[in-house]
Amino acid sequence: MEALVASAVGVMTAAGIFLILRRRTFPVILGLSLLTYAVNVFLFATGRLALNAPAVLNKYEDVPYTDPLPQALVLTAIVISFGMTAVIVMIALSAYLSSKDDHIDMSASDSVDAPGEDA
Amino acid sequence: MIFPYKIGTSLTAQTGVSHLSLFLIAALPFLGAVFPALLIRAGRNAAASAAGLTTFLALMGLLIHIPSVMRGDVVTARFDWIPGLGLNANFMLDGLGFLFALLILGIGLLIILYARFYLSREDPMGQFYTYLLLFQGAMVGIVLSDNILLLLIFWELTSLSSFLLIGYWRHLPEGRQGARMALAVTGSGGLAMIAGMLILGNIVGSYDLSVILQNKELIQASPYYLPALILILLGCFTKSAQFPFHFWLPHAMAAPTPVSAYLHSATMVKAGLFLMARMWPVLAGTDAWFYIVATTGLITMLLGAVIALFKDDLKALLAFSTVSHLGLVTMLLGFGTKIAAVAAIFHIINHATFKAALFMTAGIIDHETGTRDVKRLGGLRHLMPITFTIGTIAALSMAGLPPLNGFLSKEMMLEETVHTTWLHSHYLVPGLALLAALFSAAYSFRFVAHVFLGPERDDYPAHPHDPPVGLWLAPAFLVVLVVVIGLYSAAIVGPLVAVVSSAVIGGEKLPYYSLKLWHGFTPALYMSAVATLGGLFLLSLHKRGENLWNALPRPEAKTIFDAIIGGLTRLSRRITDELHNGVISRYAIILITFTVGLGYYAYATGTIGVETRIPLPAQPIPIIGWICLVGATLAIMWFHRNRLLSLVLIGVVGLIVSMAFNYLSAPDLALTQISVEVVTMILLLLSLNFLPTETPWDSSAPRRWRDAAISVVAGIGSGALIYALMMRDFAFPTISDFHLATSYKGGGGTNVVNVILVDFRGFDTFGEIIVLGIAALIIFALTEAVLSTNVRGYLLNRKPHWPQSGDSHPLMMVVATRVMMPIALMVGAYIFFRGHNQPGGGFIAGLIVAIAYLMQYMASGYTWAIERQRFYYHGTIGWGVLIAAATGLGAWFNDRPFLTSDFGYIHWPPLEEFEWATAILFDTGVFLAVLGAVMLALDSLSRFAWQPGMAQEFPMDINPLRDDPPEEEQEKEQA
Known part of the structure; x- marks a missing residue:
């Protein structure tokens, strides 16, 4: 089971990074989403894997529990990463609609000379 | 808790x-x-x-x-x-x-x-x-x-x-x-x-x-x-x-x-x-202290005094004189003797009184005559008698004339210099100090002579007159202090100086000194007399001195400063431009290779313990899930140019991840992941409406191979790392046991994950909902900004990528979503309330309710939904954060730290005993913030899609003409 999780993390990381290195906005967004999955599963797995041991206390008998802390951290990470995905989607969209160009790299003509010292 | x-x-x-x-x-x-x-x-x-x-x-x-x-x-x-x-x-x-x-x-x-x-x-x-x-x-x-x-x-x-x-x-x-x-x-x-x-x-x-x-x-x-x-x-x-x-x-x-x-x-x-x-x-008290501080002070005192004499701007004159006096105090502190420290303190008091008065006088002159250029002033003593009195007394105190307070501390300073040797020279310090005092007297006299004395002029920029009382009251008060401190120094400031000085010298016994005007014929008195007379003499030669001064080459500090700053700016700009050239993929490559390199370094130099855990057996269903996940991920890489297809594939990945969470004892994560998945998909699909549907090929083959190599190495690294981690037990005891042990007793909930979120780490969660709210507001602001440009025109006339259905609000879907709405809200409420004890909670409930609303948007249309919206989502976010904050603050009223929660049990027959925790209020805040943020983000995106024709359509209306191909329309018109 551990090998499955670890290899899945590895594959998702690799795919995510490959897509992040593309030059258009949409693949980069996809890559970030994949990387988010990978990171979330990674963080979750730092609590070690356990089957049928949710961290919900059982009043009636003594049962093992999984590590709740990584779960709590990952839970907020999932929600926050939705927020961040939404922000970059909007940035990508606005950039594309304003310039009709979805390259992520700045071309030479995009760079504006820095404003001079005021005198 | x-x-x-x-x-x-x-x-x-x-x-x-x-x-x-x-x-x-x-x-x-x-x-x-x-x-x-x-x-x-x-x-x-x-x-x-x-x-x-x-x-x-x-x-x-x-x-x-x-x-x-x-x-x-x-x-x-x-x-x-x-x-x-x-x-x-x-x-x-x-x-x-x-x-x-x-x-x-x-x-x-x-x-x-x-x-x-x-x-x-x-x-x-x-x-x-x-x-x-x-x-x-x-x-x-x-x-x-x-x-x-x-x-x-x-x-x-x-x-x-x-x-x-x-x-x-x-x-x-x-x-x-x-x-x-x-x-x-x-x-x-x-x-x-x-x-x-x-x-x-x-x-x-x-x-x-x-x-x-x-x-x-x-x-x-x-x-x-x-x-x-x-x-x-x-x-x-x-x-x-x-x-x-x-x-x-x-x-x-x-x-x-x-x-x-x-x-x-x-x-x-x-x-x-x-x-x-x-x-x-x-x-103080070391050679290093003496030579650095006293020498700097001495140079500053002399330099400031000399420059001040040749400044025509009244404020510049005072500025350099301030520099000079600060040098004086620094020098005294630098001497490192107790008596010099006393003199320094006394001069600080005196300088503050006469210098503030002088600055205010300069301001009055500027205010009433329209200029503060000494060359354009003169003869103001009859026109501005009050100002003249104030300014003159203060200036004479600065010059160090008895019986004013400046005289006293200057005497003490001169007295101390006489006892100071600098690199075996007995004359250097007193000599230079005397020179500085002389220049100091000269510029003070100049302030009086060239501004107030001399003939009246008729070319003042404005007609000079004394200012209203509000302007001269403050400097007058200070000048009274100047005189009184000078005359009755021991009685008025004596105790203060003693207390302050003993604080400065660290509570040790004060040396003998006396604050009085007449100390007998001491070297300091002779030096004062020389300084005063010399100052008068120097003033009489001012014209000639000025010509000489102007002829001398002087380094201009501002030019040097500007050159240094300019050089630094150019240097940092060059470095920034080189490093930060706008090619984002390059930044990403640098970051990733550096991280991978760091990981390799840690691996190569560190030690790795033996595996202490037995791996869980892999059952068939997880293996099928793994195959789906890996297959979908590889397919995304392969087919990522087809954007719609890759979205479908990433949905598969998300689904399997949430199933895996559920399988691996994380029901809360599974619930969250699956609801976020739905929302993210809607978001990405909406955005794909406006973006190109295909990604063109624009990297060369070697570049793709290089990227593939980097990502494969990074993937292997992260996979190996987590594998190694999972196969070993914790090296140190974790805090999780504490959480498990106290969740019920201290936090009043059995769902430990939720108790951590709303209680143990409530402050984190509080920060996170704020971040989420900010993200949503950024999206809103971005939408506003983009829609106020000419993009709006483009969007209004945009043709969709794909043919649209004639039935924009299908009957089945509208009816189904409206029927489901109360049920969905019920589920949301259920998930919310059980959250403290069973999987669920504010985050998940917020997402579920958001999806319930989004269904209405999708089925019945944006216009229809927006007409029925009573609350702005901004407000929902704000209320969420405020409720969470108020819950946290409530703890203060019970003398507990921020966000301490409380709980109790309520028994209402015939209901089973249930528990009530303040954490649920906090969770309400989380719920509202998440709901508002998700809705605001998607609502903003939907505004891009709004087109005027849509307003006339209502749910369940069928418009057969909608999005007919233009050729057919033309044919119809021709027919």
């Missing part, structure tokens, strides 16, 4: 009421700073009164400590702020702090009065007083701090607030440049000082001043003494405008005169002197 450890918020009272008033004195100006900015709407008098009242209250707060300070007690107030860092908000009030606080608040009060009449109708006065109070608060903070880290914070605050004050006339380029220069010089000195203070704190092992001041031997024996000394002195010298950093002070004169009078007589530049005096007991 009640934390097992105590969060340090204890006030250790020592002297009853008084400990609080120290906090109040430091806090009042900051609190009061709000009022002028608000009250300016009620008029200028209201703003000025608010500022004045604040200062007055702080001053009263200070004055009630007179008895204990005069007894030589040290009043302290302690508050452990961040004990882990040694950063305590400790304040102390001893003689030295008292004197400076008195100057800051007392002269501040006079300046507030003066500025009310000085500033013109066009100047935003509310802002002025706000800045002034901020600055005042920062200064008071410096002089009352008993912790050097706290002191550094206030020190930086003075740099920042003085920047605002100096640049107050932001329409003037000189103002902006002067402010920038002051900030650059004092700010960089402040940075050096931070380093020095940290070294000092490390040597002693405490950041508390009172502890540091007890450890003279330890500090001076340390090998780090010299670096610490130099770094701290850099801070002091830049702040107090000592050579070679003196140049910023004259440029700061572009500020309005009240600011100059305040910053450069009593406060800002005195901060450096204060710190030298404060650190005197532990830093």
Whole structure:
């Protein structure tokens, strides 16, 4: 089971990074989403894997529990990463609609000379 | 829950009421700073009164400590702020702090009065007083701090607030440049000082001043003494405008005169002197201290005095004279003898009184004649008799004439120089000091002679006359002090000087001295006489001297400063341009390869323990899931150019991840992941509407291979790392056991994940909902910005990528979603309420309810949904954050730290006993914030899709003409 999780993390990381290195906005967004999955599963797995041991206390008998802390951290990470995905989607969209160009790299003509010292 | 450890918020009272008033004195100006900015709407008098009242209250707060300070007690107030860092908000009030606080608040009060009449109708006065109070608060903070880290914070605050004050006339380029220069010089000195203070704190092992001041031997024996000394002195010298950093002070004169009078007589530049005096007991007394501090002071004193004589601008003249006098005090402190320290303290008092009066006089002259150029003035004594009296007395005190207070401290200074040898020379220090005194007398006489004396002129820019009483009252008060201190020094300031001096020299026995005008025929008296006569003589030769001065080549500090700053700017710009060239994929590659390299380094150099865990068996269903996930991921890489397909595939990945969470005992995560998945898919699909549907090929094959190689290495690395981690037990006991053990007893919930979120780590969650809210607001703002440009026109006329269905709101879907709406809300409520004990909670409930609403948007259309929307989502986010904050604050009323929760059990027959926790209120806040953020984000995106024709369509309407291909339309028209 551990090998499955670890290899899945590895594959998702690799795919995510490959897509992040593309030059258009949409693949980069996809890559970030994949990387988010990978990171979330990674963080979750730092609590070690356990089957049928949710961290919900059982009043009636003594049962093992999984590590709740990584779960709590990952839970907020999932929600926050939705927020961040939404922000970059909007940035990508606005950039594309304003310039009709979805390259992520700045071309030479995009760079504006820095404003001079005021005198 | 009640934390097992105590969060340090204890006030250790020592002297009853008084400990609080120290906090109040430091806090009042900051609190009061709000009022002028608000009250300016009620008029200028209201703003000025608010500022004045604040200062007055702080001053009263200070004055009630007179008895204990005069007894030589040290009043302290302690508050452990961040004990882990040694950063305590400790304040102390001893003689030295008292004197400076008195100057800051007392002269501040006079300046507030003066500025009310000085500033013109066009100047935003509310802002002025706000800045002034901020600055005042920062200064008071410096002089009352008993912790050097706290002191550094206030020190930086003075740099920042003085920047605002100096640049107050932001329409003037000189103002902006002067402010920038002051900030650059004092700010960089402040940075050096931070380093020095940290070294000092490390040597002693405490950041508390009172502890540091007890450890003279330890500090001076340390090998780090010299670096610490130099770094701290850099801070002091830049702040107090000592050579070679003196140049910023004259440029700061572009500020309005009240600011100059305040910053450069009593406060800002005195901060450096204060710190030298404060650190005197532990830093002074070594050769390094003597040669650095005394020499710098001596050079500054002489240089400032010489330059001041040849300045025609009244404020520039005063600025350089301030530089010179600061040098004088620095030199005295640098001598390292106790009696010199007494003289330094006495001169600080005297200088503050006559210099503030002189600055205000210069301001009055500027205000009433329209110029402060000495060459255009003269003969004002009959036209402005009051100003003449005030200015002359103050200037003569600056020149050091008896019986004024300037004479007394200058005598003491000269007396001390006579006893000082510099590299075996007995004559160097007294000689140069005498020369400086001579120039000092000359420029003081010039101030009187060339402004007030001489014939009346008829070409003043404005007709000169004495100002209203509001303008001259403050300087007049100071001049009275100048005279009275001069005549009755021992009676009036004697006790104060004694208390302050003994605070400076570290509580040791004071040496013998007497504050009086006549000491007999001493060398100092002869030197004073020479200085005065020489000054008069020099003034009579001023014309010739000036020609000579102008003929001499002089380095212009501003040019050098500008060249250095310009060079630095060019250098950093070049570095930035090289590194940050806008190619984002390059940044990503650098980051990833660096991280991978770091990981490899850790792997190659570290040790890895043996595997201690037995792997779980892999059952068939997880293997199928794994195949789906890996297959979908690889397919995304392969087919990512087809964007719609890759979205479908990423949905598969998300689904399997959430199933995996469920399988691996994380039901909360599974619920969250699957609801986020739905929302994210809707978001990405909506955005794909506007983006190209295909990604073209634009990287070359080698580049793709390189990227593939990097990502494969990174993937193997992360996979191997987590595998290694999962196969081993924790090296140290984790906090999770504590969470499991106390979740029910302390937090009142059995779902430990939810209890962690809303209770143990509630503060994290609180921050996170704020971040989420901010993200949603960014999206909203971005939408507003984009839709206000010509993009809107493009969007309105846009043709969709794909053919649209004629039935935009299918009947089945509309009916189904409306029927499902109450059920979905029920599910949301159920998930919410069970959250504390069973999987669920605010985050998940928020997402579920958001999806319930989104279904209405999708089925019935944006227009239909928006017409039925009663609340703005901004408000929902705001309420969420406020409710969470209010729940947290509620703990304060029960004397518990922020966000401590409480719970109890309620038994209402026939219901089963159920539990009620304040955490559920907090979770309500989370719920609202998540709901609002998700809805605001998607709502903003939907606004892009809005087109005018859609408004006429209603749910369940069928419009057969919708999106007919144009050819058919033309055919129909032809037919």
